[in-house]
Amino acid sequence: MEPVIWWVRKDLRVSDNPALHAAIEAGGPVLPVFILDEVFETYGACPLWRFGLGVAKLAETLEAKGARLILRRGRAEDVMDALVRETGARSVRWSRAYDPDQVARDKAVKARLDGLGVDAKSVPGHLLFEPWSIATGQGGFYRVYTPFWRAAKDKPVRELLPAPARIPAPEVWPESDRLADWGLDARMRRGASVVLPYTCVGEDAARDRLDRFIDERVARYQSERDLPAVPATSKLSENLAWGEISPAALWHAGVRALEDGKAEAEIFLKEVVWREFAYHLVWHTPHITKDNWREGWDRFPWNTEDTDEVVAWKQGRTGIRFVDAAMREMYVTGHMHNRSRMIVASYLTKHLLSHWKIGLDWFEECLIDWDPASNAMGWQWSAGSGPDATPYFRVFNPETQIEKFDKQGDYVSRWIAEDYANPSKTALSYFDAVPESWGLSASDPYPQPIVSAAEGRARALQAYEARDF
Ligand SMILES: Cc1cc2nc3c(=O)[nH]c(=O)nc-3n(C[C@H](O)[C@H](O)[C@H](O)COP(=O)(O)OP(=O)(O)OC[C@H]3O[C@@H](n4cnc5c(N)ncnc54)[C@H](O)[C@@H]3O)c2cc1C
Incomplete structure (x- = not known):
């Protein structure tokens, strides 16, 4: 059967991953592919290195599910074009991105795939709410957080998707680059060995981090979250950045804590929605990433x-x-x-x-x-x-x-x-x-x-x- 490409990006997880689910649902064997493309190549030293740690961890997780992570490097649309021709894939699924650099890349890939007659679709997964799904009474976007929070807080958040037990594999796997050959740590110099012990890589570690935070810290979150010497916050920004956990997982855990009487969990939910607000702004006013907003x-x-x-x-x-x-x-x-x-x-x-x-x-x-x-x-x-x-x-x-x-x-x-x-x-x-x-x-x-x-x-x-x- 023709394979379906799951284009892996900043969604390095198999649990609650709508793009992976969509790929499996499209039918046929699934080819997970990560491309070190023109956008990711420009990332700063530490994020690029950390991204690489996450990619390596996902590759391990996929092996345990009978799959492989195929690594390729180059301009995303060219790599995707070549892969589709090489493997005969008829469908590609990926988790939608919202920042201008990734949006431009994704549009180019989509146009190329459409031209090849490939069924190419992005699905939500990086945010709780699509940035355009929250609008003011006049249909515009929010410029101020508090009314954004009011508009967001009662919107339903989708239930979490389970990790698939197995990922259907193709009979033959395409060639893959070796992660080590990419040298993603090259610009970290001696910093890599110092920062490494502070990282918490992969979806299992991210879930443990969330559980520990909810069990041990969220009840004191409001009172201690501003004290930099106190380990009072979740540190989940690291895992959210690379998609090792979904914001929906944070949301549901926060809501459960609130229902269990941990009132300070509401402040945590508000923080999670600050991240949504950032993407709301980036989507509606992409120049915020490079130029003065005012x-x-x-x-x-x-x-x-x-x-x-x-x-x-x-x-x-x-x-x-x-x-x-x-x-x-x-x-x-x-x-x-x-x-x-x-x-x-x-x-x-x-x-x-x-x-x-x-x-x-x-x-x-x-x-x-x-x-x-x-x-x-x-x-x-x-x-x-x-x-x-x-x-x-x-x-x-x-x-x-x-x-x-x-x-x-x-x-x-x-x-x-x-x-x-x-x-x-x-x-x-x-x-x-x-x-x-x-x-x-x-x-x-x-x-x-x-x-x-x-x-x-x-x-x-x-x-x-x-x-x-
Ligand atoms: C100048 C500046 C630069 C920042 N750069 C980044 C960045 O590159 N990456 C990043 O993830 N955050 C950034 N933040 C926001 C914030 O500092 C971090 O998200 C937060 O410190 C992460 O720690 P935590 O996961 O322990 O947060 P927690 O207190 O546990 O909060 C839970 C989650 O809510 C979200 N959140 C919390 N505070 C904010 C906030 N102010 N804005 C947006 N989302 C928030 C994060 O996703 C965070 O993981 C920046 C803030 C400032 C003022």
Whole structure:
């Protein structure tokens, strides 16, 4: 029988995977195919490496189900064209993407497959709700989160799909590249071995993570989720980014917790819907990923160069402890606490008056949970250039934020080594993770602030007053 191609992308799971189900339902043997294409090739060092770990794990899972993951590299439409000709596949199914780079790629693939007479269909799976399925009373899109949440919260979320016991296999498998030959870790340099212990790869690990979070943390989520030293959040952004768990799985688990009397689970559900909101914005205003959402900000004189201040920010050497702790946390673990993301973003765009795109790109380089929609929304929110953004004149004070959110200094001592008689292991590991060319040593004195909280605030407010928009 003619095979059906399941085009695997950022949906690295067999449980609750509507694209895999659609492929099986199309009838015939299923060929799972992952293409390292022109979009994925451009991903930052850490996301690309982490993506590779997830692909390897899915390949193992598929083997246990009698299937194989075929790996190919190249322009997606060309690879797909060649595969269809080679295998005689008549149908292709994939999980729909919503960010502009993937949408453009998918359109090109769909057009090519249509031209070949192949039945090519995408199915939802990456989100709870299709971005166009939530609309204002006037039929437009939401620019503000709270009414979006109100519109979303009572919408039905589909039931989870079970993992198939077996995946029907073809008699002959096409050739596959070897993942190791792709060198997806090449740009991680020595960072890979440092970040690896902080990863939680694959759908089984993601499900365990969700279960543990619901059992142990969700009941205290509202009260502790803003404390970066406390393991209070789910860390599931890593798994959602690569599709190792579906947002529907988070949603149903959160609703069950709420029904079990864990009232703080509602805040968790609201956070999951922030991710939906990010995709809602990206779908309706794709320029949010690359340009100021509010055009007026095009005229704001942000620094766009890698100045010494920007380099110090990237390297966690601004002399502002909360900022440096956060930047080092990200470099070592590939994750950064949400409160910390807001603080470092505010410091870069406001105290240092540097463009949010510098931060957007650096996060894309360093995060294992990098997500094009949440990252763009988060940066534009912080800079004041986005919809529903923090008011431009609200400048987080990183020193008072420490007093509020890291009173005992646990977070700072976890990530800053300099000037401590007995630095923590985690703080020291930063110096193993960073490239030697940065020339950093834990025995160096901790830097003086490059721009103090007060000075930066005054400078930012002055620049804002001079705006002509
Ligand atoms: C400047 C900036 C950049 C960001 N970049 C990213 C990014 O690249 N990838 C990413 O996944 N998130 C990003 N976020 C959002 C947020 O910081 C992370 O989703 C969150 O820290 C993930 O940790 P968690 O899984 O433990 O979250 P939890 O507190 O357990 O929340 C559960 C889930 O809700 C979603 N969520 C929570 N907060 C947000 C939020 N503010 N925006 C969108 N979704 C949210 C995430 O999917 C998260 O996994 C960014 C935020 C800012 C301010």
